[in-house]
Amino acid sequence: MKSRAVVLSSLILSLTLILAGCTNNQTPPANQTPTAAQPAATTTAATDPLPSWNDGPAKQAVLDFVKTTTDKASPKFVAPEDRIATFDQDGTTWVEHPIYSQVLFAFDRVAEMAPQHPEWKTKMPFKAIVTGDKEAMAKFTTKDLEIIAMTTHTGMTAEAFGPMVKDWMAKAKHPKFDKPYPQMVYQPMLEVMKYLRDNGYRTYIVTGGGQDFVRTYALQVYGIPPEQIIGSALDTQYAYAKDGQGILMRDPKLLLNNNGVGKAEDIYLFIGKRPKAAFGNTDGDRQMLEYTQASGGTSLEMLVLHDDTTREFAYGPAQGLPDTKVGTFPQSLYDEAEAKGWTVISMKNDWKQIFSWEK
């Protein structure tokens, strides 16, 4: 876990991506065609646990996995206590473009905190955000971004942070879809989560984003309780409030950088065993999928490919899709998926419906 010693958190790395993310051209790839919902052929609407999925290898992979691992007569039966499924969040279970929601939260927090910090009017890096100076923001150093992240995410009690996120979630809207972020979740993934849970699997979010950030809404959005959210985590410091009560203060120090190798390491730290199913969409999910597959027996590894510029976004650069620094799906990951039998989900072809509010 060398990465844990690195000062820059994934949150900060996220912040560094803001400009790249904002200015990324969402050029549709040459081979992109309008989406046509396909009729479900292998299942009927009444019994289909995955109605937002088109029939095809991706949907079938989920159905086959559940059938195989929950059939006591199968040699690949998985005992109930070992039924663990892990999901990356950004780009896997909800929208991550043009930038991660948590980055927008941090910037909005600066604006919200500004009245209590009149000095920010003239003090960088805050001045750039407060005045909306995009040119200055483009010149943010790593140190600037670290200051923004730590200023907006620490210095309060553990309990005080959650309501800040909840408030923001209730009012902030996605720049493209003009909907609150809790509605930016992918309906097909909600169906997979429910289908897995209905078959005895425990579903976990395993995100490079902030654990405490995601915990504030995950039960409502995903039906996943706080203890099943594994994410990048800041240190806390035990202290006493004025009334003598034991409290935890959020500390400007990264404890867990839950990305890449950190995902495999933290899954072990939190769960103590390997998942049997893992879902991701970027290079940061590679080791989680490898670690899952190494559990032996039947396992399920899936990667979401954002190839639907009409209904969502299109980026890779795998398969000739536009390059991006936010949620990069490199060709090397695509090649590893092919070589290892992981399933790549084409949003364009495999998902009949992306959001619950689409009709």
Next chain:
Amino acid sequence: MKSRAVVLSSLILSLTLILAGCTNNQTPPANQTPTAAQPAATTTAATDPLPSWNDGPAKQAVLDFVKTTTDKASPKFVAPEDRIATFDQDGTTWVEHPIYSQVLFAFDRVAEMAPQHPEWKTKMPFKAIVTGDKEAMAKFTTKDLEIIAMTTHTGMTAEAFGPMVKDWMAKAKHPKFDKPYPQMVYQPMLEVMKYLRDNGYRTYIVTGGGQDFVRTYALQVYGIPPEQIIGSALDTQYAYAKDGQGILMRDPKLLLNNNGVGKAEDIYLFIGKRPKAAFGNTDGDRQMLEYTQASGGTSLEMLVLHDDTTREFAYGPAQGLPDTKVGTFPQSLYDEAEAKGWTVISMKNDWKQIFSWEK
């Protein structure tokens, strides 16, 4: 979490205690009298969820807590998702004297590994253990003990460690009771755990001992799955095996020192909310109980006092019991318990039966 930066793990601290623990005089306190099992007056045997407990304030505190927090009509009703109970292990759910089981495991591991390390015959600190030189062991430095801990607990894959512990658990016997350690568990605490779970509580072990150590047997011994074991944790490093499979190597670096303030901090890290009930027996559990009580509403905080030299051990130094460096229950903790309304469990008076095999 300043403690996390400290090089010495709680495991190492445990090791430093071995001599103190081994030489501790288990002098019974002046006020100690033989135990007499008392008849259950408030409950009948058929319905009593806590048959190994004598009637009294400790048993009543558990019964009242469960009744109050699971009664929907009560203003102190606790929603099912918030029903969390945390248990320290050593000295709270099983025997910790004369020394922690994990310390014996480490020393036995040295003996077991010795044939592959002929240099240990002449190389300290291993030489002292291999030759049983107690005088030399008495002079172990902190550095010696760190070497022993890291040598015996790291350098293997995460998966390889568990079977080592399981093998040891199956054959090692407690020096006083001559029983395997899984039989050193306190029957009254097993009943409390089951009673809480039967009423919708999720039970966690929150131990200063090694998380991976406890995870190997906790399901069998306590009915608690690996993901509900929070303990001191070593770092791991993601790597690739020769066959290309993703593996985790155990690294000689402490990631979480789950003791004292670390217990409150790690409960938040793993669960994301405060417990409603917490059980401990030492200074290292103080903050866990404080943090639990600060959850507001009805909560339950209990401390096991080892005052039964006849059936188990007697040590404090609270209440005039013999002092010890293994599982210290200081008078200051006893005073805090009295001031804050925490319940102190007298093993002598509150527990009708300590071990399941007692008849």
